[in-house]
Amino acid sequence: AQTVTQSQPEMSVQEAETVTLSCTYDTSESNYYLFWYKQPPSRQMILVIRQEAYKQQNATENRFSVNFQKAAKSFSLKISDSQLGDTAMYFCALITGANSKLTFGKGITLSVRP
Template sequence: AQTVTQSQPEMSVQEAETVTLSCTYDTSENNYYLFWYKQPPSRQMILVIRQEAYKQQNATENRFSVNFQKAAKSFSLKISDSQLGDTAMYFCALTQGGSEKLVFGKGMKLTVNP
């Protein structure tokens, strides 16, 4: 069985600062994919960044980057230069190759303060 754990239910950060959201996971597969999704108050889930497990290089997407530690089964998201629009719930998710099922963590509420 696959599991995703987000142990921090809530965080806050000042605008323009950097914040790191943690995520750990468990899977017995070698071929899997990791994702961070953002859910603003509008409820619409938006893909922030994805990482293929077979790639050693950490994914980056503008102000968003990940620290993928495969041996530790850790997948943290770093948001640089935080903006007010980053305020949202953030969900870490996992799927294994060959499966269509995304397994989500419980989410973390991020508040960016002016």
């Protein structure tokens, strides 16, 4: 079975500052993908960034980047230059090639203060 753990329920950051959201996971598979999804108040789930496990290079998407530590099974999201529109719930998720089922963490509520 695969698991995803997000131990921080809430975080707050000042606008324009940098924040890091933590995530750990567990799987016995060697072929898997990791994701961060954002869920704003509209509740639509929006893909923020994705990381293939076989790639050593950390994924980046504009102000969003990840720190993928495969041996430690850690997958954190760094948001640089935080903006008010980044206020949302963020979910870490894992999918493996074995069953193609997406497993979500419980999410973290991020608030960006003006």
